[in-house]
Amino acid sequence: MKKLIFLLLFLFVLDANAQTATKEVYIFSYFKDNGQDGLHLAYSKNGLQWTALNDDQSFLTPEVSKDKLMRDPCIIRGADGLFHMVWTDSWTDKGIGYASSPDLLHWSEQQQLPVMAKEQGARNCWAPEITYDVSSKTYMIYWATTIDGRFPLIDSTSESKYNHRIYYITTKDFKTYTPTQLLFNPGYNCIDATIVPYGKRFVMVFKDETLNPVQKNIKIAYADKLTGPYSKPEGPITGNYWAEGPTTLRVGNKWIVYFDKYRDHQYGAVTSTDLKHWTDISDSVSFPKGTRHGTVFKIAEAGFSRLITK
Template identity: 55%
Template sequence: MKNLIGLVLVTLCLCACNNNQISKNEREVYLFSYFKGNGDGLHLAYSEDGLKWEALFDDSVLLKPEIGKDKLMRDPSIVQDESGTFHMVWTTGWWDQGIGYASSQDLIHWSEQQNIPVMGKFEGTRNSWAPELFYDRKEKTFYIFWASTIPGAFPELPTSESEKGLNHRQYYITTKDFKTFSETRLFFEPGFSVIDGAILEKDDLYYLFVKNENSAPAEKNIRVTSHTKPYGFPTEVSEPITGDYWAEGPAPLLVGDYVYVYFDKYTQGKYGAVRSKDMQHWEDVSVSISFPDGIRHGTAFRVSESVLVKLKNRFSK
C-alpha cells in the first residue's frame, strides 16, 4: 500500500511539474496568435510543420478587448513561462500611452485585462504600438518592448502626408511577475523610424527583427541585428530580408534547422515568410505557406503537443 501511495504521489508531482511545459518526451507543435479587422480580439492558429497553419475554434475570437481608448486588441504577443502560464500583451488603441496585459493557464480562460501605462511618464507620447514579449529563461525576466513616437525626441525624418509627425523608436520595460516593472527606457534607436520588434534566441545569440517604417522614401521592410544579450542591440542592421513588397509584424520561429520569419503583407491582405539556416541568407517561401484568411500581425510560439490536444478537445466539446 505504501508503495502504491508513493507511486501515485510521484505521478501527481510529475503531472504538476509538467503543467503545459514542453516535455522532452512530447512532440513540439506551433501556435500563432493574431487578430483580424481593426483589432477584434485574440485568434489562434496551429501548425505541425511551420508551413500549413489552420485556425482553431472555427477562427472565432477567444478573448475580446475590454480596455484602452479604442478597446482594440491588435498585435497579440504570447509567451509561456516555466510554470506553464501563458502571458500576453497587445496594442489597446491607436493613440494610447499604455498596453494591454492578461495571463492564462490554457489559452482559453484569461485573467482580468490590465493596462500597463508604459509611456505614462513621457508627456506628449502619441502611441504605444505592437508590444512584444520575450522571456529570458536564464535570468527569469520578461522583456516587453514596443514602438512609440515622442514628438521632438529625435531628429525629424521625411514622412508621407499620412504619417506626418510619426517618428517611432523602440522602448522597453522588464518584469519578473507582471506586478512590478522597471522604468521605461529606450530599447532600439537605429536612426530610422522603427516598429514591430521581435526577438529570437538561437545558438547563444539573440536576434532582433524590426520593421524599417520610414515612409519618404518608403522602406516598409524587415531587418535584423544580433547580440549576446536580449538588450543593447547594435544599431547597425542588415539589408532587408523581405522582398519588393511592404511587410510588417515579423514573427520569428525555429522549425527544425530553419528559422522562419512570418510577416504581414498588409497592403496585399495576406501573409508571407522567409527562412534561413545561417541567419545570413534568406529564402522567400511565401508561396509555400498557408494561413487563415484575414490574419493580421501575430506571434508564433512553440508548445507541447498536449497543449494543442487540449485546445482541440475544448473546441470539439
C-alpha cells in the same frame, strides 16, 4: 531550377523535423479586421499550413483602453507555466494590454500597463512583445512609440509625422516593472520588433518604417544582452513588397520569418539557415483568411489536444 530544388529540400526537411523532433504544435496568435473582436488562434504541425481554431472566432474579447482593441497579440509560455500575452489596445493610448492564462482558454482580468504614462509627448504604444531571458530569469516587454520632438524626423514625409523607436520595461513576476527605457534607435522610424535568443546572442527582427526613400521592409539586428545595445541593422530580408509584423520560428536548423504583406492582404514568409541568405517561401505558406500581425509559439501536444477539444 536551383531555387525549386532548394525549396523542395526545405519542405522535406521541415516536414521530417516537425514529425520527429518534438511532440509540440505551433500556435499562431493574431487579430483580424481592426482588432475589435479580440484574440484569434491558428495551429500548424509543419510551420507552413495554418488552420484556425474555434472556427476562427475570438478566444478573448478586449476590455481595456478607450478603443478596446486587441491588435498585434503576442503570447509566450512563461517560466511559471502560464501563457503571458500583451497587445496593442488602442491607436493613441500610452499603455498596452496584458493578461495571462494557464491554458489559452481561461484568462486573467485584463490590465492596461501604463508604460508611457510619464512621457507627455508620447503618441502611441504599438505592437508590444515579450521575450524571456533565461540567464537573469527576467521578462522584457517592448513596443514602438513616437514621442513628439524626441528624435530628428529624417523622413519628412512620414505618415502623420510618426517617428517611432523601440522602448522597454522588465519584470520577473508581471506585478512590478522597471521604469521605461529606450531599447533600440537605428536612426530612423522603426516598429514591430521581435526578439529571440540564439546561442549566446539575441536576434531582433523589425520593420524599417521609412517612407522616403521607401523601405517598409524587414531587417535584423543583434545584441549580446537582451536589453542591448543592438548592432547596426542588416538586410532587408524581405522582397519588393511592403511587409510588417515579423515573427520567427525555428524548425531544426531552419529559420522562418513570417510577416504581414499588409498592402497585398496576405501573409508571407522567408527562410534561412544562417540568417544571412534568405529564400522567399510565401507561396508555400497558408493562413486563415484575414490574418493580421501575429506571433508564433509552441505548446505540448497534450495541451493542444485539450485546447482543440474545448
